[in-house]
Amino acid sequence: MPLNPEQIRKDFPALHQQVNGRDLVYLDNAATTQKPQQVIDRLQRYYTTENSNIHRGAHFLSQQATEAYEGARKTIRGFLNAPHERQVIFTRGTTESINLVASSFCKKFVQAGDEVLVSAMEHHSNIVPWQIACQDRQARLKVIPINDRGELLMDEYRELLNNRTRIVAVTHVSNALGSINPIREMIRLAHEKDIPVLIDGAQAVPHLSVDVQELDCDFYCISAHKMYGPMGVGVLYGKEEWLEKLPPYQGGGEMIRDVRFSGTTYNELPFKFEAGTPNVGDVLGMEAAVKYLQQFDAGDLAAYEEQLLHYALEQLQAFEQIRFVGSAEMRTGVVSFLFEDIHPYDTGTILDKMGIAVRTGHHCAQPLMEFFGIPGTVRVSLGIYNTRAEIDALVEGLKIVRNMFG
Amino acid sequence: MSIKEKEQQVIEEFGLFDDWMDKYNYLIELGKELPLLDESLKVEKYLISGCQAQVWLHAGFRDGKVVFTADSDALITKGIVALLIRVLSGHSPQEILESDLSFIDEIGLKEHLSQTRSNGLVNMIKQMRLYAMAFQAKSIGNQ
Ligand SMILES: Cc1ncc(COP(=O)(O)O)c(C=O)c1O
Numbered sequence: 001m002p003l004n005p006e007q008i009r010k011d012f013p014a015l016h017q018q019v020n021g022r023d024l025v026y027l028d029n030a031a032t033t034q035k036p037q038q039v040i041d042r043l044q045r046y047y048t049t050e051n052s053n054i055h056r057g058a059h060f061l062s063q064q065a066t067e068a069y070e071g072a073r074k075t076i077r078g079f080l081n082a083p084h085e086r087q088v089i090f091t092r093g094t095t096e097s098i099n100l101v102a103s104s105f106c107k108k109f110v111q112a113g114d115e116v117l118v119s120a121m122e123h124h125s126n127i128v129p130w131q132i133a134c135q136d137r138q139a140r141l142k143v144i145p146i147n148d149r150g151e152l153l154m155d156e157y158r159e160l161l162n163n164r165t166r167i168v169a170v171t172h173v174s175n176a177l178g179s180i181n182p183i184r185e186m187i188r189l190a191h192e193k194d195i196p197v198l199i200d201g202a203q204a205v206p207h208l209s210v211d212v213q214e215l216d217c218d219f220y221c222i223s224a225h226k227m228y229g230p231m232g233v234g235v236l237y238g239k240e241e242w243l244e245k246l247p248p249y250q251g252g253g254e255m256i257r258d259v260r261f262s263g264t265t266y267n268e269l270p271f272k273f274e275a276g277t278p279n280v281g282d283v284l285g286m287e288a289a290v291k292y293l294q295q296f297d298a299g300d301l302a303a304y305e306e307q308l309l310h311y312a313l314e315q316l317q318a319f320e321q322i323r324f325v326g327s328a329e330m331r332t333g334v335v336s337f338l339f340e341d342i343h344p345y346d347t348g349t350i351l352d353k354m355g356i357a358v359r360t361g362h363h364c365a366q367p368l369m370e371f372f373g374i375p376g377t378v379r380v381s382l383g384i385y386n387t388r389a390e391i392d393a394l395v396e397g398l399k400i401v402r403n404m405f406g
Numbered sequence: 407m408s409i410k411e412k413e414q415q416v417i418e419e420f421g422l423f424d425d426w427m428d429k430y431n432y433l434i435e436l437g438k439e440l441p442l443l444d445e446s447l448k449v450e451k452y453l454i455s456g457c458q459a460q461v462w463l464h465a466g467f468r469d470g471k472v473v474f475t476a477d478s479d480a481l482i483t484k485g486i487v488a489l490l491i492r493v494l495s496g497h498s499p500q501e502i503l504e505s506d507l508s509f510i511d512e513i514g515l516k517e518h519l520s521q522t523r524s525n526g527l528v529n530m531i532k533q534m535r536l537y538a539m540a541f542q543a544k545s546i547g548n549q
Contacts, residue, residue, distance in 0.1 A: 020426075342481075343459060343479055343480035343481065343483075344458070345458045345459045345480040345482070345483065345525055346480050346481050346482050346483075349430075349482050349518075350430065353426050353427075353430070360458060361458045362458075375458070375459075375460075375479065376458060400427075404427070404430065404431060404434060405434065405481060
């Protein structure tokens with residue numbers, strides 16, 4: 001059944017407001033998505049009637065909150081098709097998930113002279129944690145190059161995989177370009193050499209259905225806020241054998257079994273990696289977001305976003321002096337562009353005056369902008385509630401931009 | 407004209423516009439007029455980074471007055487830079503340090519000075535004050 005965006009829009013209260021005197025046109029979904037009423041209601045219900053600390057008290061509320069929290073873990077296990085709930089670790093988001101692995105993995109498995117492999121299109125949060133860890137271990141960070149369409153160079157990737165490579169960390173979908181990387185093939189190639197692979201899935205889960213067993217990835221990282229859920233919560237999925245081997249990331253309550261001054265023993269998975277009181281309310285909000293997404297057929301969702309992407313590309317192609325940045329064969333609903341004669345900041349400022357929210361700048365991917373030799377781009381990123389009428393509003397806005405600066 | 411009087415003049419000019427588009431067109435015009443910095447001064451040393459738009463700022467000191475010249479790679483930013491220079495350049499360090507630049511708020515451009523815009527303007531104003539302070543210290547030292 002085709003998606004009905006008009007119906008979907010009704011679920012998102014934040015879309016129905018005016019910005020600078022115009023109806024809001026929200027096209028910054030790769031930065032964060034708006035939240036449906038179902039998620040907002042879930043948060044409200046938790047804080048109104050269920051709030052309690054979990055895994056501790058024997059009292060009614062604590063037990064109820066614990067069950068709800070562990071129930072959310074089950075839902076998310078299903079969403080990613082992880083084999084077991086033990087493998088679903090709640091974190092603050094993709095950034096924390098990556099930092100956890102970079103820190104714990106490198107501490108144990110990376111020695112001086114070893115290599116860690118990332119790609120040229122990574123978000124800073126899949127670069128800097130590895131840089132820090134490599135510096136600490138005196139290891140080298142190697143970079144998989146891309147072509148000017150914004151696709152990874154697979155031949156170079158094959159060559160970069162060698163017996164010094166300890167781990168590969170690569171994004172499923174590029175936040176700046178929308179390119180979908182051939183991660184299944186990349187994982188297979190790395191595994192041929194017994195090298196584990198971490199996938200940054202922040203930009204994938206809102207658009208594609210992800211099955212971590214089919215992908216066979218060793219780690220997969222996501223953020224709730226990019227998939228219609230709350231900010232400040234996300235997940236690290238990991239293969240059990242790796243999660244068992246990794247040392248704890250942070251110390252504190254929850255993650256321990258016995259604490260003695262003579263030595264502490266750690267709790268089992270997943271609690272070993274969940275130190276301190278977790279963000280229960282937002283975990284439940286994340287579960288509500290997953291359930292919200294699960295009511296749609298993943299194929300319908302992808303088809304709708306693809307249609308809208310093609311409509312947007314078609315409309316934008318008509319502009320003079322437009323330069324598209326990234327044109328990967330496989331991509332999600334992201335269009336990054338700039339006018340050759342107008343700074344992206346100027347374009348973004350005028351669009352904002354017309355109530356149109358896009359992202360301008362380097363999109364936390366400075367090495368990528370350097371590769372293209374540009375200061376940044378204007379990025380339009382689509383979500384399930386965007387419509388053709390909104391693309392038309394964007395086009396009208398850009399005509400005004402061209403009139404003012406052109 | 408004092409800094410305050412110049413600010414008043416800018417406020418009156420902007421009072422003539424009744425919609426945002428006229429105001430921004432005017433800023434763009436101002437941006438186009440600003441005497442460009444000599445290319446030799448568009449170097450790292452004078453660059454004020456903001457992660458989106460970049461601003462280059464140069465300051466000289468003549469007869470007790472600070473003379474600013476500047477440029478930006480984004481036109482709207484450059485327009486605002488032009489306003490700041492028009493108001494502050496040619497004044498003594500003391501006058502510059504005492505100014506509060508409230509005109510920016512009054513003409514409705516405050517949002518461009520917010521840190522989130524990261525267009526270099528906030529840091530540019532900071533840098534203008536630092537220059538004023540440095541020149542002041544130097545002229546006191548020379549007396
Ligand atoms: C590809 C990618 N990775 C990682 C992140 C970081 O996610 P978060 O800030 O939610 O931790 C983002 C968010 O911008 C992203 O787009």
